[in-house]
Amino acid sequence: MPVMGVFPRGSVLALAAVACAAGVASAGTGVNLVQNGGFEAGAGGNGSIVVGAPGWTTLGFATGVTWDTGAGFPGPFDPGPADRGANFASGGPGNSSSALAQVIDVSGDAALIDSGSASFVLSGWLGGYFNQDDHATLGVQFFSESSELLGAASVVGPLAADREGLTGLLQRSVSGAVPALARSARVTLSFQRVAGDFNDGYADGIGFVLRSPAACPGDFNGDGVVSTPDLVIFLGVFGQAVTPGSAQDFNGDGVVSTPDLVSFLGLFGTACP
Ligand SMILES: [Ca+2]
Ligand SMILES: [Ca+2]
Ligand SMILES: [Ca+2]
Ligand SMILES: [Ca+2]
CATH class of the missing domain: 2.60.120.260 (Galactose-binding domain-like)
Incomplete structure (x- = not known):
């Protein structure tokens, strides 16, 4: 100024x-x-x-x-x-x-x-x-x-x-x-x-x-499966700006939006290795 x-x-x-x-x-x-x-x-x-x-x-x-x-x-x-x-x-x-x-x-x-x-x-x-x-x-x-x-x-x-x-x-x-x-x-x-x-x-x-690439993507609550509680966490930040690299921001663009939802749904129902 x-x-x-x-x-x-x-x-x-x-x-x-x-x-x-x-x-x-x-x-x-x-x-x-x-x-x-x-x-x-x-x-x-x-x-x-x-x-x-x-x-x-x-x-x-x-x-x-x-x-x-x-x-x-x-x-x-x-x-x-x-x-x-x-x-x-x-x-x-x-x-x-x-x-x-x-x-x-x-x-x-x-x-x-x-x-x-x-x-x-x-x-x-x-x-x-x-x-x-x-x-x-x-x-x-x-x-x-x-x-x-x-x-x-x-x-x-x-x-x-x-x-x-x-x-x-x-x-x-x-x-x-x-x-x-x-x-x-x-x-x-x-x-x-x-x-x-x-x-x-x-x-x-x-x-x-x-x-960590070894982590289980989509398992936000750490219980070993990607399921409804993780969806609740995901929807809780949907549409919001987040720190790029946050767990719910799969593509790292700093906002939780449709591309991230697609990534999450692709993991839904899976068990972690
Ligand atoms: Ca100046
Ligand atoms: Ca989970
Ligand atoms: Ca500020
Ligand atoms: Ca994103």
């Missing part, structure tokens, strides 16, 4: 430091392991005040902003997630580079990961302002027990041309294999300013999902 108010520098730094607790989520497959991926856990700010984001380590002036801030920020009717809630994250005022990061403990899935068959889907709604190329980049790094970097992946959010010059957020994702011996995954949202004073990299709806 082009205009910002007075920036209370001292208090901002103190608040950003307080928000630095590293997030640790319990591991599991088919569910979003990101803590506060929608930035709804804390009150968003108005862009001029840096409030950080609970669950995320704040590097620089990255901060949550409310969707109803106005003043050039993306609003409730601009491109963005259907379930956008009250807040999104931005790069923050008066800086060219900032980030939010959290560490996810995946040691609970060590056996699956070390078998070499675990995969991941990292996703998020990323965006920017008007005709500026300010943008957000979403990445993940995998570390061993001894903090050795084992692998990484990232996806760059849309630039102005990709957004057709519109202020807003578009969904992006990257997927791949989880390296054997990985015990933690560090998810980082980096915000880069290219134009103006405000760092208008924006993000919302961040997801990191582990997937």
Whole structure:
């Protein structure tokens, strides 16, 4: 956004430091392991005040902003997630580079990961302002027990041309294999300013999902068969936006819809191996 108010520098730094607790989520497959991926856990700010984001380590002036801030920020009717809630994250005022990061403990899935068959889907709604190329980049790094970097992946959010010059957020994702011996995954949202004073990299709806090909697809309640209770669970999220890679989102497009129903019905009545 082009205009910002007075920036209370001292208090901002103190608040950003307080928000630095590293997030640790319990591991599991088919569910979003990101803590506060929608930035709804804390009150968003108005862009001029840096409030950080609970669950995320704040590097620089990255901060949550409310969707109803106005003043050039993306609003409730601009491109963005259907379930956008009250807040999104931005790069923050008066800086060219900032980030939010959290560490996810995946040691609970060590056996699956070390078998070499675990995969991941990292996703998020990323965006920017008007005709500026300010943008957000979403990445993940995998570390061993001894903090050795084992692998990484990232996806760059849309630039102005990709957004057709519109202020807003578009969904992006990257997927791949989880390296054997990985015990933690560090998810980082980096915000880069290219134009103006405000760092208008924006993000919302961040997801990191582990997937296991050996699991029994369609058996959402884990009782070994794909049957009516699983159908009830499926219908409970039908038509909804979900984190790409969630168990009910068979084709990984971030919404539970007819193609997923076709996949589910193809499994209905089967027993798990
Ligand atoms: Ca949100
Ligand atoms: Ca800007
Ligand atoms: Ca079942
Ligand atoms: Ca789907």
